Amino acid sequence: MKNETVRDRAVTVEEALKLLSGLSLPPVRDETLPIEDSYGRVLAEDVYSNENLPGFRRSTMDGYAVHAPDTFGASEGMPVYLRITGTIKMGFPAHIKISPGEAAEVPTGGMLPEGSDAVVMYEHTNRVGDDLIEVLRPVAPGENIVREDEDIREGQLVLKRGHRLRAHDVGALAGLGITRIRVYRRPLVSIISTGDEIVPPHQPIRHGQVRDINSYNLHGLITENGGIALKLGIIKDEYAVLKSVLSEAIEKSDMVLITGGSSVGTRDFAHRVIEELGSPGILFHRVTIKPGKPLIGGMVKDVPVFGLPGHPVAVTVCFENFVLPLLRRLTGELIREYLPDRRTVRARLTHNLSSPVGREDHIRVRVEENNGTLLAVPILGKSGLITTLVEADGVVVIPQHSSGLYEGDEVEVRLF
Structure with missing residues (x-):
């Protein structure tokens, strides 16, 4: 009997993240910018002080x-x-x-x-x-x-390579007289929307059609997390066209995201195209997560490629959990595992939530306040409904080995 591999079955969230974290990515290129253009960028060099700050008592x-x-x-x-x-x-x-x-x-x-x-x-x-x-x-x-050196001493390491610059970091550089700094280039992430039913937002729709939500959602997520988003348009469900567009995208991108081509169906070609364009090809197809089970993760010619589900909520959940960790590596950011990678709050759940054992569920919630207590109010709805994201402040995760959560449980809300 043929041995089962992760390519033959749905992988767990932990397995998918392990496969992605094990990818060898090409070195990140750098550039030199004026400090006023470096907010949110990642340092490509250690920064040492050439003087004392403030420099006098x-x-x-x-x-x-x-x-x-x-x-x-x-x-x-x-x-x-x-x-x-x-x-x-x-x-x-x-x-x-x-x-x-x-x-x-x-x-x-x-x-x-x-x-x-x-x-x-x-x-x-x-x-x-x-x-x-x-x-x-x-x-x-x-x-x-x-004291003359109480803030910063001459020769002191002020900022480390891999640090994402915040406003006060740039202020410190200015205080030291540093006006230009080496930072890593922002990774270029191409977005390919697929589906015969998808039309541009400016176009009137007829029954059976939907406007392109996902590429705009992804554009924002990529931009706010340090990448440059490049929308390559809406591709019809034709194998040769998708293969041609993806092949070109891989040559000029640091990462490629395909939306709508990961569900099982005769007209969904993303799996086949990724597999054929280069090694190692598909790493996994299907993850035990809801929403987002049809997710594809792959690598072609040193370029990570994701086949994201077509539903907007699933796209966001997959981006936050699987795409973002790789994107942060591509920005050159030094990840400190002991720090939380997102803002969270603790709140009391207002309703019971059931979940099948063996699947990690991400439940959209709205955070409310009542007599000094924060409440997590579930916003239930299918993953194709964008309003369940618009109305939500974040998600509550039901772990894979849990059968659910109870009303009144204190939960961690991962804020958007």
């Missing part, structure tokens, strides 16, 4: 720069008197030098003069003359100031 409060030991023992009943030697201007070097028994007026962010090691806040002083203050509370050395 500065005040964190409006007040008086002082020699801290001069204030020891100060109180409202027995203040310490200090002579004002001058005022530090914002944005200019501090040319004043203070000696014991002296102070200099300094604004928040201003440079500390030589001889000072702390700042007394205005609120803890009284001005008793043109050049004299009384200090009502002592300060310790280093209080209310930032």
Whole structure:
């Protein structure tokens, strides 16, 4: 008897992810960009500081720069008197030098003069003359100031290769005087919509036809996760046409997504085309997940190729669970497995949910609040109904080995 392989049966979610994670992907190319164009991009190099930040000792409060030991023992009943030697201007070097028994007026962010090691806040002083203050509370050395290298030290590793740049990361680069940075190129993901019944959104439809939802949904998902989406149009259910379009897409893309060609049917050619275009071809066809069971995962000439189901909800579930992990690798992002890969909230389920053992179910839910408690309200409906996604805030996953969840159970909601 022929031994069964994963190509002959529906694989579990874990098996599919293991097959995909084991794929050897080509090196990610990089480019150099101005930092203002690098938001959300992934660093292609380690970034070290060439200088200290802020680079000089500065005040964190409006007040008086002082020699801290001069204030020891100060109180409202027995203040310490200090002579004002001058005022530090914002944005200019501090040319004043203070000696014991002296102070200099300094604004928040201003440079500390030589001889000072702390700042007394205005609120803890009284001005008793043109050049004299009384200090009502002592300060310790280093209080209310930032050292010249307290933020970043010269030679310090600031950001690691593989890090996805956030707004404050770009701000740190600007603060260090770094205006251009090497980042990985965004992967190009081609989208092929298939089906004789699919028509463009601008076109009037007749009975039996549906407008193209999936390519627009995928375009958004790809873009918001660091890729460049390229829609290659709507392909009719003709084997030769699909093979030609897919072959061209593989040559110019880092990943290819086919929608509508993965269900069992005489006019669904995606499986056959992927298998014939190159090794290793099909990795799996069918996954024990709902929605999304007909999913195809494959690899052709070092390019991952997915055959996604035709229903919009199934497309989203398959993208989030199977396409996205590979897309993140193609962006060059260093994945830290110990961090959650999506936002989640804990909520109480409002209804019982049953599920057959052996299948992982993804249930759309809306999150509501009642008397301080978050509730997960299931939005039930077939996977072809886009409104079940529009009305949902996320999904609750019923594990493969569970027979369901009960009303009142605390569940994790994976937010969209």
